[in-house]
Amino acid sequence: MKKILLVTDAWAPQINGVTRVLDAHIHALKALGYQIVIIEPGQFRTVSLPMYPEIRLALFARRRVAKMIAEIQPDAIHIVTEGPLGWAARAACLRRGIPFTTWYHTNFQLYVDIRLRGLLRPIYALMRRFHSAAVRTMVSTESLKSELESTGFKHIVIVPLGVNMDLFIRNSAPPLPPLPKPVFVYFGRLAPEKSPEEFLKLKLPGTKLVIGDGPDRTKLKKKYGEGNTFIGYKRGQELVDWLSLSDVFVFPSRTETFGLVVVEALACGLPVAAHDVMGPRDIITQGKDGYLSEDLSEAAVKCLGLSPTDCRKKAEQYSWEHSVEAFFNKLIFIR
Template identity: 50%
Template sequence: MRVLIATDAWHPQVNGVVRTLTSLSQSARRLGVSIEFLTPEGFPDFQVPTYPGLRLALPRAREIARRIEAAKPDAIHIATEGPIGYMARAYCRRRGRPFTTSYTTRFPEYISARAPVPQAWIYATLRRFHAAAAVTMVATPSLMTELAQRGFANLGMWTRGVDTDLFRPDRAVDLDFARPIFVTMGRLAVEKNLEAFLSLDLPGTKVVIGTGPQEGPLKRRFPNAKFLGLLENGALVAHLAAADVFVFPSRTDTFGVVQLEALACGLPVAAFPVTGPKDVVAGHPVGALNDDLRVAALDALKISRQACRA
């Protein structure tokens, strides 16, 4: 079977969408499914004015059609709602081809945090985009409920997993930081709410893994935190496994695959009780949720690391 996935998010971007699609490709190959990606590669692009470091492709409809037809897909999935996603959607609609979509990014919240655009307008645009899909896939039950309440239809579950052969607690590096070590990782951007973590009065050391447009301002504002930059594969696992608690301060993620990666390394998760953490942590002895993130972080210290990977 041949599947084409259209995505505006792709390497060298480092985010949950890219990591999920990369992992999906590797897993699908083992099942005998061939996945072709329609990505921004080869298209001119432009810098998004309100988001330093984020570029979007400027594809031509004719080239989108050529790439789709060259792939000869049995199924088409549209992973993002950017220019490539819109043109792939238009191609499918013109030709009467069924397709599926994913809802992976809270664009209404992200855009309104940077520009005076009402979230209701953006949600209306996204509803129209996804309404034409046979199924719109979401990662968690709580997100499915939320989108249904917002008028989205034909919702289906696409759950997430983690490579437990890579993310393991026995690969920890020896960090010369004061204990306990509270770590977070991801894109350093305003929507990730990192200030909520870095401003906490906690013992030990706060560690941040990742890069992004907020890296400079955060370093200047929180000089006592340890910013390790972008780490991947073995180096990422080694530093994750060396910490004591993983703190996930975002209130706007649709899932947060980093939570699974931390748990696989034996780290309890501390987070707000919102979509993503509610689905991963709530009801399981693997973390602590609280509207007071400091309380959650300190409670997570008491959780058995063995339980996190079970």
């Protein structure tokens, strides 16, 4: 049985795109008979990341990570994130001459730049240095691959992401109170890098539904609660039921590398109104399953005329089975 080691600074109880991809891949790889071993922050002393208290960073991890890798003796090592554990695993692999792969999941430099100006270039350079040592760096879209290669990243390969089509299917009779139609929904993290405030400011008919949580939830609900319906974080069938009440998904983020929520909305038959940026432009077909525009109000209203069936068909192009197969084929096996 092949033993695959995943090293990640993002892990439960965090809920984000990285942890959700990990959950899907780990479940599928185990079902195929592979042994998955995880190195994650819960195995170390940690400290909260400033501005994101739910994200814990491992302290003094370098020596212990090296020891763990030696004891685990994996057949393949994949470094998921560029945090303390990722850097520790990278150092251990380089010191012992062990090949490894990485994944560029998040435009972290853009997240930081939103809060702390002036750090964009040095952080981007640090990210490039981190991934330069990998035999392969995985990304989810052609747009991201092209952008990274144009700035000096090497050995970039595409591993597409997916959606659980059995879960994300529109419920024709969700057990929820009806909302005034049409219903425009935002679901995702309530944090500056996701630009939820842009959605909250939009002038739209019917209901504006906000699904999600994050560091800005209290502030945003206090400021925009009168014209928006905040219902907190939802997951699983409960999330699907709320999406089934909705008519259009409005996605204001400009920092995505993919956007899992886009394909989840499409799977539920929701057309997507988004900006013409990386992530949405890799998924949406203009005028078919969504509209890309600088004017999200106009795009959202135009989406009301699109076919839920076409949206579902687009989501069917993204499967976790295909994603896991591509991931496994891009790993570098030590033995």
